[in-house]
Structures are given as structure tokens and as C-alpha cells.
Amino acid sequence: xxxxxxxxxxxxxxxxxxxxxxxxxxxxxxxxxxxxxxxxxxxxxxxxxxxxxxxxxxxxxxxxxxxxxxxxxxxxxxxxxxxxxxxxxxxxxxxxxxxxxxxxxxxxxxxxxxxxxxxxxxxxxxxxxxxxxxxxxxxxxxxxxxxxxxxxxxxxxxxxx
Amino acid sequence: xxxxxxxxxxxxxxxxxxxxxxxxxxxxxxxxxxxxxxxxxxxxxxxxxxxxxxxxxxxxxxxxxxxxxxxxxxxxxxxxxxxxxxxxxxxxxxxxxxxxxxxxxxxxxxxxxxxxxxxxxxxxxxxxxxxxxxxxxxxxxxxxxxxxxxxxxxxxxxxxxxxxxxxxxxxxxxxxxxxxxxxxxxxxxxxxxxxxxxxxxxxxxxxxxxxxxxxxxxxxxxxxxxxxxxxxxxxxxxxxxxxxxxxxxxxxxxxxxxxxxxxxxxxxxxxxxxxxxxxxxxxxxxxxxxxxxxxxxxxxxxxxxxxxxxxxxxxxxxxxxxxxxxxxxxxxxxxxxxxxxxxxxxxxxxxxxxxxxxxxxxxxxxxxxxxxxxxxxxxxxxxxxxxxxxxxxxxxxxxxxxxxxxxxxxxxxxxxxxxxxxxxxxxxxxxxxxxxxxxxxxx
Numbered sequence: 001x002x003x004x005x006x007x008x009x010x011x012x013x014x015x016x017x018x019x020x021x022x023x024x025x026x027x028x029x030x031x032x033x034x035x036x037x038x039x040x041x042x043x044x045x046x047x048x049x050x051x052x053x054x055x056x057x058x059x060x061x062x063x064x065x066x067x068x069x070x071x072x073x074x075x076x077x078x079x080x081x082x083x084x085x086x087x088x089x090x091x092x093x094x095x096x097x098x099x100x101x102x103x104x105x106x107x108x109x110x111x112x113x114x115x116x117x118x119x120x121x122x123x124x125x126x127x128x129x130x131x132x133x134x135x136x137x138x139x140x141x142x143x144x145x146x147x148x149x150x151x152x153x154x155x156x157x158x159x160x161x
Numbered sequence: 162x163x164x165x166x167x168x169x170x171x172x173x174x175x176x177x178x179x180x181x182x183x184x185x186x187x188x189x190x191x192x193x194x195x196x197x198x199x200x201x202x203x204x205x206x207x208x209x210x211x212x213x214x215x216x217x218x219x220x221x222x223x224x225x226x227x228x229x230x231x232x233x234x235x236x237x238x239x240x241x242x243x244x245x246x247x248x249x250x251x252x253x254x255x256x257x258x259x260x261x262x263x264x265x266x267x268x269x270x271x272x273x274x275x276x277x278x279x280x281x282x283x284x285x286x287x288x289x290x291x292x293x294x295x296x297x298x299x300x301x302x303x304x305x306x307x308x309x310x311x312x313x314x315x316x317x318x319x320x321x322x323x324x325x326x327x328x329x330x331x332x333x334x335x336x337x338x339x340x341x342x343x344x345x346x347x348x349x350x351x352x353x354x355x356x357x358x359x360x361x362x363x364x365x366x367x368x369x370x371x372x373x374x375x376x377x378x379x380x381x382x383x384x385x386x387x388x389x390x391x392x393x394x395x396x397x398x399x400x401x402x403x404x405x406x407x408x409x410x411x412x413x414x415x416x417x418x419x420x421x422x423x424x425x426x427x428x429x430x431x432x433x434x435x436x437x438x439x440x441x442x443x444x445x446x447x448x449x450x451x452x453x454x455x456x457x458x459x460x461x462x463x464x465x466x467x468x469x470x471x472x473x474x475x476x477x478x479x480x481x482x483x484x485x486x487x488x489x490x491x492x493x494x495x496x497x498x499x500x501x502x503x504x505x506x507x508x509x510x511x512x513x514x515x516x517x518x519x520x521x522x523x524x525x526x527x528x529x530x531x532x533x534x535x536x537x538x539x540x541x542x543x544x545x546x547x548x549x550x551x552x553x554x555x556x557x558x559x560x561x562x563x564x565x566x567x568x569x570x571x572x573x574x575x576x577x578x579x580x581x582x583x584x585x586x587x588x589x590x591x592x593x594x595x596x597x598x599x600x601x602x603x604x
Binding site for chain 1: 249251257292326333347366483485486503
């Protein structure tokens with residue numbers, strides 16, 4: 001996307017955001033929802049979308065940016081086609097998350113916060129995913145994978161072209 | 162499995178949760194009918210108080226008392242809110258996911274009955290962004306309930322109207338804090354708010370608001386149907402606390418999992434009978450009774466009843482009631498480094514002690530883990546435990562973060578001491594890098 005061109009909100013996204021707004025007494029409450037809607041289209045939230053969302057909700061671009069940068073699942077930089085989120089909290093730490101992390105890093109040749117050169121995967125750490133009895137756990141996009149072992153990693157990643 | 166012994170889970174099906182018709186055929190929405198037709202709102206609150214339902218999100222605050230602070234009657238604000246905290250992210254906790262994914266209608270019914278008690282006009286179920294399946298299933302359940310007349314204008318033909326929505330989050334641990342959750346729901350950064358005013362008086366958009374945990378709410382329809390006496394009986398006289406509790410175990414045990422058990426069973430029963438004990442002949446070193454922000458307890462504490470007061474008297478908190486067990490093969494310093502990395506990363510940055518103190522603790526713990534700690538490091542950690550403790554910050558994030566740390570130092574001080582470089586090695590390190598290796602090898 002060219003930074004010079006004004007961002008045009010897709011007509012479907014505008015409708016979705018307006019639908020979200022109706023759930024609340026104050027349109028601001030739809031800010032996280034709006035960011036998620038835009039992100040669903042592009043994989044991340046482009047700079048130009050920030051003031052457009054602000055305008056739609058009647059709040060400043062700075063407020064929208066403040067929200068966008070606070071929450072870990074809103075991306076303000078381009079990410080890979082698939083985002084891998086590896087749980088690094090204590091239960092998965094005890095059941096071997098570090099080996100999972102190392103295996104992913106080795107297979108993809110990236111570290112946390114990085115994207116593969118082919119733009120396929122971005123790797124991130126994430127808080128406890130609430131499946132500690134089936135750890136180590138990781139998410140790829142919206143899918144949660146349980147009882148992951150380092151040997152499974154390569155085959156698991158193949159399912160996300 | 163029946164409603165009489167396992168009310169929360171007897172209708173749970175993770176594969177194919179009951180739809181509206183299936184749920185109704187198993188006593189579903191009976192509590193809504195009963196409450197709206199036979200009870201005044203204050204009767205429901207009174208019953209919940211009488212049942213001694215205490216918050217299952219970790220703090221154990223009496224639910225009926227919380228509700229009792231909400232302004233009622235003609236002079237009360239027209240808009241009042243009931244928020245369900247389904248932002249389950251306390252490390253080691255995986256109980257609400259079961260209720261959300263396995264019995265979405267139970268939570269919807271619980272929201273309606275509880276909202277009726279405080280005469281809320283709107284409800285939001287704040288589901289963490291990662292619980293995609295839970296949000297989908299709740300949306301479906303809400304749509305079904307709306308068509309059936311349990312939601313919307315004039316619920317079941319009564320004068321009371323109630324709208325319910327799913328609100329999904331976008332990551333971070335801090336929105337799980339009650340007032341941060343309200344800020345997050347308002348579309349702001351999830352910084353906590355100062356209390357007072359308490360949310361019951363001025364919460365969401367400045368209006369009366371109650372925030373309850375998923376498991377807490379799911380008890381309410383059963384209390385309405387079966388009464389306070391029945392609820393007391395569920396804990397079989399093992400404890401002052403009432404009802405059942407979702408207890409769980411994670412870590413290197415034979416059968417990690419989650420079970421609905423009478424409130425107040427011993428930690429030993431949970432760990433040994435239900436989770437099958439430690440696996441691979443590992444030995445238990447210590448355990449967190451209910452999440453990352455609870456003090457460690459030791460093997461000698463296993464016979465304690467898992468209830469709020471007993472665990473508090475042992476110097477910890479029951480928290481969410483899901484045990485995380487640490488085996489002997491682990492260095493406590495490494496476990497603490499992992500825990501404090503979590504808390505440091507998840508600090509919202511609003512209060513200085515939390516924002517700056519937690520990364521400081523991580524640096525010290527990481528140095529101790531590498532065997533490069535300095536004399537005075539343990540005292541600095543102890544000082545941080547005081548400076549980050551209760552009353553020094555807006556919310557319980559920093560106080561929670563130091564609970565495991567203070568207890569780890571209390572029980573395993575020798576492991577922290579072992580991470581401190583000997584003075585001789587330090588002097589050598591400054592002159593000749595080779596000497597330090599030799600000094601450490603002989604240390």
C-alpha cells in the first residue's frame with residue numbers, strides 16, 4: 001500500500017464496524033472490534049486506517065493508535081500469512097515450551113517477533129492459552145494445537161501453506 | 162453425573178454442546194422462568210448471599226455482597242451492566258474454557274438470571290481474543306436465546322428487558338483485572354482504574370456495573386433452582402465455603418486435567434487421586450495453588466483443604482484453584498524467571514513500581530539463573546517484593562507478581578544463593594576471562 005494514498009475503508013468493513021457500534025452506548029467501545037475487522041482484511045492494520053477508524057467512531061487518531069499499540073493481537077506492522085503464537089507461560093514452561101520454541105525457530109529460521117523471508121509465518125510468544133493440561137500449546141492463526149512435541153513441528157507447519 | 166453432584170459440568174459437552182432445545186430438555190432456562198415468575202430481583206440476590214457463593218475468579222469475594230452494592234429501584238440509573246469476565250489468562254488456569262466451549266447456554270442463562278437480580282439493562286461477555294471457538298458458540302447460544310424470548314425487550318413477557326453481547330478482546334493479560342476490563346470494553350487501553358468508586362456504583366460508562374467470573378455466574382441458576390441449603394451441602398461439610406469447584410492440575414503429572422469436586426477437598430486428593438500423582442518418578446518440589454499470582458506451597462501443605470481461608474492461612478491464596486506443580490528437576494530460579502518475565506511483559510505500565518520493578522526482578526533472576534548474580538541481589542528481590550506489594554499500585558498485578566517470588570525465596574533461599582558469583586570469581590573476571598571459568602569450575 002502506498003502511504004501517500006488515502007486509506008479507503010472497504011464497504012463491507014464499514015458495515016461491520018457500524019454493526020459493532022450498535023452494541024454499545026458509546027461508539028468508542030467498537031475501537032478494538034474495528035481494528036480487528038480491518039486487520040482481518042489486510043493481516044495487519046495499515047497506517048491510513050487509523051484516522052479513518054477514528055473518524056468513524058468520533059475519536060482521535062491518537063486514541064485509536066493508543067489502543068492499537070496496547071493490545072498484542074493487533075498488528076501495526078505487516079505480518080506473515082500465518083501467525084504462530086507459542087504459549088510461554090509457566091505450565092507450558094514446565095512441560096517443555098522452550099523445546100517447542102527452539103524447534104519452530106530452527107525450522108523457520110526466525111526468532112520471536114520475526115517473519116520468515118518468504119512472508120509465510122510470523123512467530124510470537126503469547127500468554128497462557130488456557131489449556132495447561134494439554135501443554136505445550138501453540139496457536140497458528142485461529143487454531144489451537146495441544147500436546148505439541150518438537151518432532152511434530154515441521155509436519156504441523158506444512159498444513160499452513 | 163447429575164445436577165445434584167456436578168451442577169456445573171453435568172451438561173458440558175466439548176464436542177457438541179447442547180443447543181437450545183437440548184439444553185431446555187435438561188432443565189435449561191428453568192431458572193430464568195423461576196426467577197422472573199416467582200422471585201423479586203432482591204430475592205435472587207438474597208438467595209445468592211445465603212448460599213455463600215464466593216467469586217471463582219481468584220479473589221473469593223462474596224457474590225451476593227457484590228450485587229448488594231448496586232443501586233436498585235426507581236431512582237437507580239436506567240442503564241446498568243453485568244459483565245462476565247471470560248478473559249481467562251491466569252497462567253495455569255483452564256477452567257472457564259470448559260464452561261464456555263462445553264455449555265454456552267448455561268452461561269447465557271446464568272447471565273440472564275444474574276442480570277435480573279441487579280436489574281441490569283445490558284450484559285457483555287468479555288471473551289479473550291484467543292478463545293475463538295468459545296466466542297462462536299456463545300454467539301450462537303445468544304442468538305437462539307433471543308429468538309426464544311429469553312433475551313431482548315420484555316424477557317418472557319415481563320417488564321424487564323435485557324440485551325446480551327459477546328465482546329472479544331485482543332490479547333494482553335491485564336484486561337482480566339476488573340477495572341481494566343471495563344476500560345478495555347469502553348475501547349480504551351486496558352489500564353486499571355482507581356477504586357473507589359467501585360464499579361457497582363460507577364463502572365462501565367460511569368454506570369453501575371458488576372463484573373463476575375464465568376464459573377461464579379454458572380453457579381447462579383443452580384442456586385436459584387435448588388436453594389442455598391443444597392448449595393451448602395455440595396461441599397459436604399469439608400469447609401466453610403459452599404458449592405463445587407472446578408479444580409485442576411497441570412505440570413508433569415500422570416493425568417493433568419480438570420474436575421468438578423466438592424469445595425474444600427484436599428490438594429492431595431486432587432493431585433494424587435485425580436491427577437494420578439507425579440509422572441516419570443519425579444518428585445514434587447512445590448506447587449502454586451491457583452495460578453501464577455499465588456504464593457508457592459510445599460509438599461507438606463498437600464493435606465490442606467483447597468478453600469479460600471485454609472490456603473490463605475497457609476500463607477498463599479487459593480486463587481483460581483488450579484494447581485501448577487513444579488517437580489524436583491526444576492530450578493526454582495528458572496521457574497521464577499519465567500513467571501516474572503510474564504508479569505513484566507504483561508504490566509500495562511500505568512504504575513511506576515510495576516512497570517520498572519518487574520523488569521528489574523527479571524534481570525536479577527536471569528543473572529542468578531546464569532550463576533552471575535551479585536551479593537545483595539536476594540535482598541534487592543526482597544525489597545522489590547515489598548515495594549510492589551499491596552497498596553503500592555492501582556491494581557493487583559504487581560502484588561500478584563511478587564506472591565510467588567516472596568514464597569520462592571522463603572522456601573528455596575539456598576537456590577537463589579547458589580546463583581551468586583563468589584567474590585573471588587568476580588575479581589578474577591575483571592582481570593582475566595579465563596580465570597572465571599576456572600573459578601566457577603572449582604566453585
